[in-house]
Amino acid sequence: MVFNHDATDPLAVVTAPPPDETPEEKAAREEREAEAQRISNMIDEDIREERVTLKKQEQIVKILLLGQSESGKYFTFHFRMRFARDKWAQERASWRTVIQLNLVRSVNTILEALQREITDTEDTDDTMTFTDKHHLLRVRLRPLRGVESDLKRLLGARPDEVQEPLSPESPTISPRTSSEFFVRSWTWRSFLQASSPRNGDTQRRSIRHDGVNSHDITEVIAGCKNDIRDLWEDSTIQELLIRRRARLEDSASFFLDASERLTSRDYEPTDDDIVRARLRTLDIQEHELSVDEDGEAQTWKIYDVGGSRTQRNAWLPYFDQVNAVIFLAPVSCFDERLQEDPRVNRLEDSFILWKAICSSKLLSRTTLIIFLNKIDLLEKKIASGVMINRYLPSYADRPNETTSVVKYLRQKFKDTVKHNSPEPRMCHIYQTSVIDTKTTAQTLLSVRDGILREHLKKANLV
Numbered sequence: 001m002v003f004n005h006d007a008t009d010p011l012a013v014v015t016a017p018p019p020d021e022t023p024e025e026k027a028a029r030e031e032r033e034a035e036a037q038r039i040s041n042m043i044d045e046d047i048r049e050e051r052v053t054l055k056k057q058e059q060i061v062k063i064l065l066l067g068q069s070e071s072g073k074y075f076t077f078h079f080r081m082r083f084a085r086d087k088w089a090q091e092r093a094s095w096r097t098v099i100q101l102n103l104v105r106s107v108n109t110i111l112e113a114l115q116r117e118i119t120d121t122e123d124t125d126d127t128m129t130f131t132d133k134h135h136l137l138r139v140r141l142r143p144l145r146g147v148e149s150d151l152k153r154l155l156g157a158r159p160d161e162v163q164e165p166l167s168p169e170s171p172t173i174s175p176r177t178s179s180e181f182f183v184r185s186w187t188w189r190s191f192l193q194a195s196s197p198r199n200g201d202t203q204r205r206s207i208r209h210d211g212v213n214s215h216d217i218t219e220v221i222a223g224c225k226n227d228i229r230d231l232w233e234d235s236t237i238q239e240l241l242i243r244r245r246a247r248l249e250d251s252a253s254f255f256l257d258a259s260e261r262l263t264s265r266d267y268e269p270t271d272d273d274i275v276r277a278r279l280r281t282l283d284i285q286e287h288e289l290s291v292d293e294d295g296e297a298q299t300w301k302i303y304d305v306g307g308s309r310t311q312r313n314a315w316l317p318y319f320d321q322v323n324a325v326i327f328l329a330p331v332s333c334f335d336e337r338l339q340e341d342p343r344v345n346r347l348e349d350s351f352i353l354w355k356a357i358c359s360s361k362l363l364s365r366t367t368l369i370i371f372l373n374k375i376d377l378l379e380k381k382i383a384s385g386v387m388i389n390r391y392l393p394s395y396a397d398r399p400n401e402t403t404s405v406v407k408y409l410r411q412k413f414k415d416t417v418k419h420n421s422p423e424p425r426m427c428h429i430y431q432t433s434v435i436d437t438k439t440t441a442q443t444l445l446s447v448r449d450g451i452l453r454e455h456l457k458k459a460n461l462v
């Protein structure tokens, strides 16, 4: 296309071709003008595409999950189970490996405690009595040390990240923190792809990775079935765990109680198993879901962060443009300390984090949702007689009962929003035990409706 030179337009007069233009000069000029027009069209197209992308991005609901390590952020599994069924069906089978790792790690922790007791009390009178049965169990369960490393490798850990648990015979035993396993978003994804059945292949495929074969691992674990049960059910071992204050993970007893099922060769994880599985998050994991609202699907992006202190500086870039923050505060941990910094009480750490989130200017227009999580464990602790005011002096002489404790904590988190938010705002508080799949599903619907309502309100205001 060639520019139209209108003599009444002052700009056209300036850009008009010279009157004595030769045919060659005219051809060159027209070529230049056609090129300029082509570039201008390209720029217009880019702008149009950018606008469409921006519009789409505005419609995506972004949710950020925050909270200290082991707060229960993995509950996104409920969202995925409901709103990303296909992906979830693929992912489900691979949780078998994670659950096997959880079980094996717990057994190894018990064996380490046993070894520590034997070594530490060797030359003293203060020793427990172990029989041949205990010594035999130690020997027969020894292969599980190698299995723990193999499972980690199978889940994508690099060789330098897989430290074989120290030999139970070794005098220095590794604390639980050093062996806690994590997942990186990228390795996890590739692992999932490699492990999910494809092309209608519904038969269980043996997963191979880094020279490790899942079939061999399952065989070793199945071979330890009776010994794992005998170890866990032994009253001397139970006494030992109390005496050594062995810190097993929250879900250890659930998996150990179910060890006969978990160690079987054809074991398939149930939803209840998966929600109890522990796999520490490293980096930020992004989950995309298509959430239905009156037949209309909306894209949600959920960002699940690693909660330990060393991971927290990676959170900030995700504060931008986020629609809702779901903060998980595990209320049962009032008497526990952070693994990464044993000087800090875990409940106190949640208070500090929550205050920082409420005060953040970047989050000043973000919907805030808080889950007072692990209520089931809080109930158990209180029922066992642990006094909350011993660890939380501000609780003073209020009744040592779950309802009263939850009411107090609710108010404390609410007050923090009130006194620290840059602009006045509401906060939605839920009491949860995210391992309870039924009630969490109901909570989830309420959370979904709340987020969608707020999203709509903000979209209409803009």
Ligand SMILES: Nc1nc2c(ncn2[C@@H]2O[C@H](COP(=O)(O)OP(=O)(O)OP(=O)(O)O)[C@@H](O)[C@H]2O)c(=O)[nH]1
Binding pocket: 067, 068, 069, 070, 071, 072, 073, 074, 075, 249, 250, 251, 275, 276, 277, 278, 279, 280, 281, 282, 305, 306, 307, 308, 373, 374, 375, 376, 377, 432, 433, 434, 435, 436
């Ligand atoms: N009993 C009980 N266990 C829970 C509850 N919520 C979480 N857990 C368990 O606590 C453990 C930690 O949960 P995760 O979701 O992996 O913790 P996280 O917050 O993602 O931790 P990082 O990835 O380290 O940031 C898992 O074994 C869960 O099954 C709960 O409400 N009750």
Ligand SMILES: [Mg+2]
Binding pocket: 073, 074, 279, 280, 281, 304, 305, 306, 307
């Ligand atoms: Mg996590």
